[in-house]
Amino acid sequence: MSVWSAAQPRACFPLLTQQSELIWLDSAATTQKPLAVLDAERAFYEQINANVHRGAHRLGHAATEAFEAARSSVAHFINSPSRQQVVFTRGATEAINLVAHSWGGSQLQAGDEILISMLEHHADIVPWQMLAARTGAMVKPIPLTDALELDLDALAAMLSPRTRLVCVTAMSNVLGTRPPLSRIIAMAHAVGARVLVDAAQALAHDVIDVQALDADFLVFSAHKVFGPTGIGALWARMELLEAMPPWQGGGEMIARVSFDGTTYAPPPLRFEAGTPAFAQAVGFAAALNWLQQQDRSAIAAHETALYQQLAAGIAHIDGVHILGAPHDKGPIASLAFATAHPYDVAQFLDNADIAVRVGNHCAEPLMQALQQHGTLRVSIAAYNSAHDITRLLAVLAETLELLA
Ligand SMILES: Cc1ncc(COP(=O)(O)O)c(C=O)c1O
Structure with missing residues (x-):
């Protein structure tokens, strides 16, 4: 080694x-940023800057290409089967709110249960409490053992057909704990529940392979992995994204708009209303490329x-x-x-x-x-x-x- x-x-x-x-x-x-990230954003602004997915001009096409190439870099970094499964968000927090609004809002009802690890950051607690207040679903904390590990016996006892979602961090931002994700995911799947993994801390330290992990949703922020602020991503299984309704409306996320009815773009654009953080996406890709070269x-x-x-x-x-x-x-x-x-x-x-x-x-x-x-x-x-x-x-x- x-x-x-x-x-x-x-x-x-x-x-x-x-x-x-x-x-x-x-x-x-937040992590400090390597020169490669600063250079990539500066070069983008100096040489390409144009809005993406619009604009009938050379720079518009170049910016769209750079933005979509950044999506491919993120997909590659986590071994996503497809780049369409990477939705750019403002960060891990917005990614969780997206899942809570769109997937949770359309799938959960009164009596359903969301199990949340006691290790979670507020970003992986509060959106679920807000969803619970809207739907009547229940949020239940998964306790810790005396050694401050997640209590898997308690989790086993809590899991039931009512469990719709298990939320767990890949690395605690307080204690550094890495819960045994594969085991937790297998336990949740055995009762038909989905699993959201918060990789905000883990991504800078651990190799994350979404195919090997077998989670349903994974979220992270660029600024914690040597990238810029203002951008992060949601990764999700394609069949889940395809069934999820939009959560914010605006430009970019539509197929056709009329006052008689509007249709929506397929994922990931369906979830990216408005002008995305395209220069930051380029910086994010540069950060991941920098890390991959190490x-x-x-x-x-x-x-x-x-x-x-x-x-x-x-x-x-x-x-x-x-x-x-x-x-x-x-x-x-x-x-x-x-x-x-x-x-x-x-x-x-x-x-x-x-x-x-x-x-x-x-x-x-x-x-x-x-x-x-x-x-x-x-x-x-x-x-x-x-x-x-x-x-x-x-x-x-x-x-x-x-x-x-
Ligand atoms: C484990 C974990 N999840 C989520 C977040 C939220 O990330 P952001 O504020 O970048 O959306 C943080 C930030 O500290 C975190 O440590």
Whole structure:
């Protein structure tokens, strides 16, 4: 296995080279962007810029080609059988809202059940609660074990013919937990339920193959995988997309419009009303291409080694511990403090040019289950180095001594 050196990827990221002291350990909130992404968007604006799927001119055709090529890149990255199964959205949040409105609104009724893992981000909870309020369906949380894993025995007991959907993250944005997706998907399918996988965190770290995974819906955001803000995607099984009604109306999503009746375009355009984020789509494709050009298994091994360095270091500092020790986890750690307030600690870290996140991480139900008001989250990405972790540990130890 080749060894990943973070020096070379760090050099690809202008913000990290220009702010050479900065230690970015907040990649779960958003990743920094490689030059390849900035260059791709700039080249698009300088050479092609035109609206897509309209315009009877050279640039309009070139922009449409670039936009659809970006869709193909996203499809290829997750091994989708077809690019028509990739719907561009504003991000993971909008993708989940799309499924809730369109699939949920047309398929669910009073008495149906939606099972949601306790690990979920608010983006994978609130749209289902809103759908439940509209339809009379019920939202039920899948609890955690004492080891903070999803409780699969509890899930087995909850699954029934009433279960229509199971929502689960591929990687918790708080604890880094990777639930056993294949098992959960097989269990849900056995009772005829659909499964939505939130890959917002996992996509930057894990190889996601939608055909191998066998989920029904998968969502993600470009900005968490080295791409631009304002764009993400929904992937879904073709037969589901074909049966789903539009959820927003406007240009682009129609076949014909008249005051006697309007017909809709086939997927994915049916779900992309209005001018899409076409320049960002080009940047998104550039981010995925950049990542694909790297040795992804070496990055994964590098991130795991950094996580282990972090965990070993934290074990030697008084007054702080990492929450949960799930069997399978990504490079995200939530730190809980015996007495110090996470906001105070983060302030000291910021003064030392170390960026982390504090708070409930948009996962209040999980925080309640953990009996925490907030944690300090350290999230690691390809451009981090052993030096970053060593420095974090040193400043953390000094800070906790000072605050004791
Ligand atoms: C696991 C998870 N799901 C969904 C989201 C929502 O992503 P976005 O805000 O890009 O739509 C996030 C963002 O932090 C996340 O971590």
